[in-house]
Amino acid sequence: MIESARRPRRADHTARMTKTVLVTGATSGFGRATVERFVGAGWRAVACGRRAERLDALVAALGGSRVHPCAFDVRDEGAMRAAIAALPDGFRDVDVLVNNAGLALGTAPAQRADLAQWKQMIDTNVTALATLTHILLPRLxxxxxxIVNVSSVAATYPYVGGNVYGGTKAFVSQLSLGLRSDLHGTGVRVTTIEPGLAETEFTLVRTSGDQAASDALYAGTSPITGEDVAETIWWVANLPPHLNVNRLEVMPVSQSFAGFQIHRAK
Incomplete structure (x- = not known):
C-alpha cells in the first residue's frame, strides 16, 4: 500500500466558507497588502485606518461587497469602540485579527529624542493594540x-535611535506570548510577525517625509515588501487549527545582525 493511502487525508483548512479578517493600518504597506491578499482569496475584510480617502480607494479597487472600511485613529478609543460596535452583520464575526497599525517616529538617541513622539509611539503601538485586542477577544x-500581531526585529535587536520604538515592539512580542498562555484551551492561535528591513511608508513617516533618507536606506538592498508580509500572514492564518506559530522573524537576505558598539576614549 502506498504511503498516501495509509494516512488519513487532512482536512482543507483554507476558507471554504467565507471568513472575515480585521486589519488595522490598512491604508498602506503591510496592512493594505494584507487586505488585498485575503480579499483576493475570497475572504471579507474590515479595513481600518485613519485616512478615509485611502480606505474608499481600497474599497473601490477590491469591491465594496467584501471590504468594509472603518476610518478612525487607533489612539481614539471611543472612535474605535464605535466603529467595532457598528460593524454590519456580514463583518461582525471576526475570524482573524491583524494588529498591524504602528509607527516609528524620529531617529535621535534617547537623550535628544522628542518626548511627544515617544508618547505617540506608545499610544499607537502599545495602548491601541492592547485595547482593540481586548475588545475583540470574546468574538475571537x-x-x-x-491573532496576528505585527512586531519588528527591533523588539529583539537594539540600535541607535531605536529606543522607545524598540520598546513598544518588545511589548507587542511579549504580549503575544502572554495571550498565547492565557488563551490556552480556547483554540485561539496567536502569532507575532517580526519583519526586518521593509520598504513601505515606514521611513517616510519616521523622518517626517524625507524621501532622500528613505531612498538611501533601501538603495541596493532588495528589502521586504508589503506583499511578502501579507503572504506570510496569509500562511499563518490558514495553517491547520492544531498548529500555532508562536513567533516568526523575517529579514531580507541583505540584512543580518550588527556587531556590538565599542566607545574608545581619546
Whole structure:
C-alpha cells in the first residue's frame, strides 16, 4: 500500500466558507497588502485606518461587497469602540485579527529624542493594540480565531535611535506570548510577525517625509515588501487549527545582525 493511502487525508483548512479578517493600518504597506491578499482569496475584510480617502480607494479597487472600511485613529478609543460596535452583520464575526497599525517616529538617541513622539509611539503601538485586542477577544474565542500581531526585529535587536520604538515592539512580542498562555484551551492561535528591513511608508513617516533618507536606506538592498508580509500572514492564518506559530522573524537576505558598539576614549 502506498504511503498516501495509509494516512488519513487532512482536512482543507483554507476558507471554504467565507471568513472575515480585521486589519488595522490598512491604508498602506503591510496592512493594505494584507487586505488585498485575503480579499483576493475570497475572504471579507474590515479595513481600518485613519485616512478615509485611502480606505474608499481600497474599497473601490477590491469591491465594496467584501471590504468594509472603518476610518478612525487607533489612539481614539471611543472612535474605535464605535466603529467595532457598528460593524454590519456580514463583518461582525471576526475570524482573524491583524494588529498591524504602528509607527516609528524620529531617529535621535534617547537623550535628544522628542518626548511627544515617544508618547505617540506608545499610544499607537502599545495602548491601541492592547485595547482593540481586548475588545475583540470574546468574538475571537467564540470563533476559535487567530491573532496576528505585527512586531519588528527591533523588539529583539537594539540600535541607535531605536529606543522607545524598540520598546513598544518588545511589548507587542511579549504580549503575544502572554495571550498565547492565557488563551490556552480556547483554540485561539496567536502569532507575532517580526519583519526586518521593509520598504513601505515606514521611513517616510519616521523622518517626517524625507524621501532622500528613505531612498538611501533601501538603495541596493532588495528589502521586504508589503506583499511578502501579507503572504506570510496569509500562511499563518490558514495553517491547520492544531498548529500555532508562536513567533516568526523575517529579514531580507541583505540584512543580518550588527556587531556590538565599542566607545574608545581619546
Amino acid at each position: 474565542i467564540e470563533r476559535r480565531g487567530v
